[in-house]
Amino acid sequence: MAEARDYRAIGTRPVRPDGVDKVTGRANFGADMTLPNMIHGKVLRSPHAHARIKSIDASRALRLPGVYAVISGADFPSGAEGEISGEGGGTVSDLAKNIMARDKALYHGHAVAAVAAKTAFLAESALELIDVDYEVLPPVLDVDTAMADGAPLVDEHQRTGGGQGDAPSNIAAITKFERGDPEAGFAAADVVVEGAYRVPTAHQGYIEPHACTATLDEEGRATVWCCTQGHFDVRSMTAGVLGKSVGEIKVVPSEIGGGFGGKTVIYLEPLAVKLSELTGRPVKMVMSREEVFRATGPTSASHCRVKVGAKRDGTITAATAWLAYEAGAFPGAPVGPGCMSVFAPYDLDNFRIEGFDVLVNKPKAAAYRAPGAPQSLHAMESTIDELARKLGMDPIDLRLANCADEGTHAPYGPTFPAIGIKKCLEAAKVHPNYTTPKADGTGRGIAAGFWFNIGMQSSAEVRLSEDGTVTVMEGSPDIGGSRASMCLMAAETLGVPYNIVRAHVGDTESTGFCNVTGGSRTTFATGLAVVQACEDIIAECKQRAAMTWDIDADQVDWTDGEAVPKPGVNIDVAPLSLADIAGNAGRTGGPILGRASLNAQGAGASFSVNFADVTVDRETGKVDVLNFTAIQDAGTAIHPAYVEGQMQGGAVQGLGWALNEEYIYDDNGVMENAGFLDYRVPVASDMPMIDTQIIEVPNPSHPYGVRGVGETPIVAPLAVASNAVSDALGFRISDLPLSPPSVLAAIDGHDEA
Amino acid sequence: MSKVHVVTNVNGEPREMLCEPQQSLLEVLRDELGMTGTKEGCATGDCGACSVMLNGRLVCSCLTLGVEAEDADITTIEGIAEGSQLHPVQRKFLEHAALQCGICTPGFIVATKALLDRNPNPDETTIRYWLAGNLCRCTGYDKIIRAVQDAATELAHEA
Amino acid sequence: MARVVFPEHLLQHTGGTREIEVHASNYRGVVRAVDKQWPGIEQVLIKSAVAIDGQIYQDAWLEPIREDSEIFFMQRIEGG
Numbered sequence: 001m002a003e004a005r006d007y008r009a010i011g012t013r014p015v016r017p018d019g020v021d022k023v024t025g026r027a028n029f030g031a032d033m034t035l036p037n038m039i040h041g042k043v044l045r046s047p048h049a050h051a052r053i054k055s056i057d058a059s060r061a062l063r064l065p066g067v068y069a070v071i072s073g074a075d076f077p078s079g080a081e082g083e084i085s086g087e088g089g090g091t092v093s094d095l096a097k098n099i100m101a102r103d104k105a106l107y108h109g110h111a112v113a114a115v116a117a118k119t120a121f122l123a124e125s126a127l128e129l130i131d132v133d134y135e136v137l138p139p140v141l142d143v144d145t146a147m148a149d150g151a152p153l154v155d156e157h158q159r160t161g162g163g164q165g166d167a168p169s170n171i172a173a174i175t176k177f178e179r180g181d182p183e184a185g186f187a188a189a190d191v192v193v194e195g196a197y198r199v200p201t202a203h204q205g206y207i208e209p210h211a212c213t214a215t216l217d218e219e220g221r222a223t224v225w226c227c228t229q230g231h232f233d234v235r236s237m238t239a240g241v242l243g244k245s246v247g248e249i250k251v252v253p254s255e256i257g258g259g260f261g262g263k264t265v266i267y268l269e270p271l272a273v274k275l276s277e278l279t280g281r282p283v284k285m286v287m288s289r290e291e292v293f294r295a296t297g298p299t300s301a302s303h304c305r306v307k308v309g310a311k312r313d314g315t316i317t318a319a320t321a322w323l324a325y326e327a328g329a330f331p332g333a334p335v336g337p338g339c340m341s342v343f344a345p346y347d348l349d350n351f352r353i354e355g356f357d358v359l360v361n362k363p364k365a366a367a368y369r370a371p372g373a374p375q376s377l378h379a380m381e382s383t384i385d386e387l388a389r390k391l392g393m394d395p396i397d398l399r400l401a402n403c404a405d406e407g408t409h410a411p412y413g414p415t416f417p418a419i420g421i422k423k424c425l426e427a428a429k430v431h432p433n434y435t436t437p438k439a440d441g442t443g444r445g446i447a448a449g450f451w452f453n454i455g456m457q458s459s460a461e462v463r464l465s466e467d468g469t470v471t472v473m474e475g476s477p478d479i480g481g482s483r484a485s486m487c488l489m490a491a492e493t494l495g496v497p498y499n500i501v502r503a504h505v506g507d508t509e510s511t512g513f514c515n516v517t518g519g520s521r522t523t524f525a526t527g528l529a530v531v532q533a534c535e536d537i538i539a540e541c542k543q544r545a546a547m548t549w550d551i552d553a554d555q556v557d558w559t560d561g562e563a564v565p566k567p568g569v570n571i572d573v574a575p576l577s578l579a580d581i582a583g584n585a586g587r588t589g590g591p592i593l594g595r596a597s598l599n600a601q602g603a604g605a606s607f608s609v610n611f612a613d614v615t616v617d618r619e620t621g622k623v624d625v626l627n628f629t630a631i632q633d634a635g636t637a638i639h640p641a642y643v644e645g646q647m648q649g650g651a652v653q654g655l656g657w658a659l660n661e662e663y664i665y666d667d668n669g670v671m672e673n674a675g676f677l678d679y680r681v682p683v684a685s686d687m688p689m690i691d692t693q694i695i696e697v698p699n700p701s702h703p704y705g706v707r708g709v710g711e712t713p714i715v716a717p718l719a720v721a722s723n724a725v726s727d728a729l730g731f732r733i734s735d736l737p738l739s740p741p742s743v744l745a746a747i748d749g750h751d752e753a
Numbered sequence: 754m755s756k757v758h759v760v761t762n763v764n765g766e767p768r769e770m771l772c773e774p775q776q777s778l779l780e781v782l783r784d785e786l787g788m789t790g791t792k793e794g795c796a797t798g799d800c801g802a803c804s805v806m807l808n809g810r811l812v813c814s815c816l817t818l819g820v821e822a823e824d825a826d827i828t829t830i831e832g833i834a835e836g837s838q839l840h841p842v843q844r845k846f847l848e849h850a851a852l853q854c855g856i857c858t859p860g861f862i863v864a865t866k867a868l869l870d871r872n873p874n875p876d877e878t879t880i881r882y883w884l885a886g887n888l889c890r891c892t893g894y895d896k897i898i899r900a901v902q903d904a905a906t907e908l909a910h911e912a
Numbered sequence: 913m914a915r916v917v918f919p920e921h922l923l924q925h926t927g928g929t930r931e932i933e934v935h936a937s938n939y940r941g942v943v944r945a946v947d948k949q950w951p952g953i954e955q956v957l958i959k960s961a962v963a964i965d966g967q968i969y970q971d972a973w974l975e976p977i978r979e980d981s982e983i984f985f986m987q988r989i990e991g992g
Contacts, residue, residue, distance in 0.1 A: 022855035023843040025790015025830035032789040176920035207794040257856025261992020289795040367992035413984035414963030480853035519991025641850035652893030676799035685885040
C-alpha cells in the first residue's frame, strides 16, 4: 500500500531527457523522415458526405509521368477480422473501411483512392485525374435525425446491438445501467431539475498532422516510421488491414506532436505499405491540416438529457441520464464510458442511465482525452449547478453532501477504493480563488471531473552500463514528458541521481510490447514496469555483492544506491555502489540488466474539481475567462511540473471546446471550417494563467501511489464554462459552444422572452 | 516549370538551392536543405509552428515563397543556440516544462526570441498577444508565458 | 459464495438474470461457473472488463476470489 512519504527523486522537477532535442529542432517528428529514393503518397477524398461508389478509373492519373501507383478499396483484402484497441476502436473490418472506402463513401473526406508519385505536389495533381463515379445519397448529420424513424441509413446492414432480427437502424448499440427505483426516488424528492444539453463535434487538434513513411525489405517485410501513441498497436492494426502477420511489420515511432487519443488509431500506414509494395520504393505520406479535420477522429457530438431529484437538504434521491452520441460513420462512439462517467462523482441509490451509439455521415469518432466523459459530465454538472441554485445551496456543499468516497458503490458497478473527490471539493472550498468573492458583473462556475484510468500491458528493460549509468528501454511513446517520469521512478527505486538515468522509447523490435500511451496509463503502467525492472536490477546487484563478499544474497541490503551488508551481518566491507558493481560485472557473471513485463491492474480513478470566473460581453456575446483553478487528485505527482502541465493543458482544451470549437457543417454534410483559422482553438491571448493544486491520495495499486493524470483535466471545464456563463447572465445556456454568435443569440432570445 | 536558383543566408551560413516557384520557404528549408526543425502544423499561416526570422522579421515560412529567400537572412530554430550553448529562451522553456509534445516549441522559441529582441521587458498581456499566432495544444500556455517572463528577466540581467 | 453481477449489456446472455452466486477460488473459476450456466457466455465475458472487490481488471485470469467477493462485469475502458 502506497502512502504519502518522502522521496528523493519523485516530486522533483528536473529537465526532461529529450528536452534539448526539442528546443533545438533536432527531435524527429512524423514528417521529418526521409529515405533515399523516397516517393510521396496522397489520398483522394470523397467530396460527398454519403455516396455509392459506382466506379473508379485511375487511367488518366497513371498516364501522368512521375505517377507510379494508384490504389483504392479493391486493393485491400476483404473480410478482415478481429477487434482493435482504443475507445471506439471497433473492428478491424471497420478500421479497414474507414482507411479506404469500399462500396460507399460515408463522410465528406472519406478516403476513396491513394496515389504514389515522385513528389507530393505531383501526387496531389494526379488526384484530380482520378475519375470516380458517385451516386450521391442523402446524408444524416445529427443524432436526433439519425435516431428518428425513416432516417437515411448510414449502413444498410447495421442493426442495433449487432442482432439479426431487427430492422436496420442507425443506432449501433444501446447501453443501460440501472440501480434502485428512480421513479420512487423522484417521488420522494422535494426538488427535481432536468435539462437537455448539446455538445458539438470537436477535434483533438494536435498540432502535428498524421505522417508516416513505409518501406519494404527484400523479403517483403515492411518497416513503418510514424507518429503514434502506440507503435505496437499500429503494427497490429496495419497487419490486420493488410492481412499480414504482425511479424511482417516493424514500426518505429517518431517523436509525436500531440495525440490526445487521436493517434491511437491509424489512417495512412496501410496505404503507405501498400503503395511501397506496388512501387518498390519508400513512400512517405503526410496529411494536410484540412485532411486532419475532415478525415481523422473528431470526438462525438452529443445530445444528453439529465434529470436529478433531491431533498431540501441537498440529498439526491434519484437521477436519470439519456445520452446519445454520434459515432460518425462506423459504430464506436464513446457512449459506454459516457454512461459510466455521468454519475461517477456521486453516491446514488436510485438511477437509470441509457446510452445510444448513433451512426451519422461524419468521420469515425476517435478517442479524445477521457473519451465520452466531457459530454455526459457537462450535462450532469450543469444539472447539479441548477439544483444548487434551486436549493439555494453552495455548489460545493451540494456536491460534498452527495459525493462518492472510499466504499461507495460506483454507479458503473464496482466499489471505490481510496479516491480523491472529497479532498478535491474540500480543497476547493478553502482555496483563496474560491473564498475571494467574485467581482461585480462576473459569473463563477464550478464542476467536478472524473476518469477511470487504465492499466494494460507494458514492458521495460533497464540496463546498467559499465560505469553504472542506467538506460531504461520502454515502448510507450513520450507525448508529454513521460521519459522524465520513467527516469525519476528508476532513480528513486535504484537510489541513484536522476541525471545518470536515460529513458528511451524503443521500436517494436527493440523493446517489449506496450499498449498505447493513452488512458492515462503510461506513468502508472509503464512506470510500474520500470520500477519492477529496477527491482530486478537491485536483486541482481545484491547477488553480485554477496558473491563479492562471500555471503548470501539475503544478507545484503540495498540502501541509497549501494549494496551494504544487512545489520547484524558481521563482515567489514565497504558498500558497493551501482558503479562498483557494474564495473566488476564481467567477473561476477556478465552484464546486468533487469526486465519486467506486466498487465497492470488497479489504475486508480481520478477526480478533479475546477472553477473559474468569467465575464460575458452582452453586446458581442464574447466570454472572457478571468481566472481558472484546477484541483485534481494525482495519486502521487512523479514530476509535478508535468502533472500541472496536464491539468493546465486539459483545462484549456476543455475551455476551447466549451467556448469556441465546433465542426460547422452545411446541409450536404461538408465541414465548412476545416482549418485553424475557422476552427478556432484557444490561443495565448484568450486564456489566463491556469492555477493548479495537486491533491495526493496515493493509489494503493502502485508502489509510488501513481494515478493517471492526463485525461481527467478536460472533463470539468465544459460545465465550469456553462455554469459560469449562466451565473453571469442570470439564465442558463444549455448547449455548447458558448461562442459569441450563440451567446448573443441566447441573450437576444432571453431578452425577448 | 523550371526551378529557380536561390542564393540565401541561413543561420549565418550562405546556402544555395533550386526551388520550384510554388515551393514555400518551409518546404525549401525542410525538403531541400534538410532543416526539419521548422515544423508544419497547418500550411495556412494559422499555427506558427513554422515561424522563422526573415531579415529580422518574424514570418510564417509556410506563407513565404522559397524564392523570396533570395539574398535574405533567415534564422531558424537550428540557429538559436550557439553551438551546444542553449539560448536563455531555450533553457527557460526546459526549466519551466513549457513543452509537452514539443512540436510547437521551435515556433514558440523563434517567436519569443523575436519578441525579446525588440521588447526586452514585455508584460504578460504583450507576451500573450505576441504569441497569439503560435498554437500550443498541450500546455494551456501557462508555463510558456512563465518561461518567456523568466527568460526576459534573465536577459535583462545579462544586458 | 461470491456474488457475480451482470450489467445491462450482458442480460441478453443471461436471460435477464442480474446476479448469481458462485463458488470459485479464482476468476477463471468464476467464468467457468457462469459459462456452465449459460454456455457460450465465456466468449462475451473475456471481452469485458471486470471489477473484483472494487479493483478493475481489463484482463483478469487467475485473480483470487474470496467467499464474500463481489465480481462486477463491465465494459472495457481504454481512453485517449
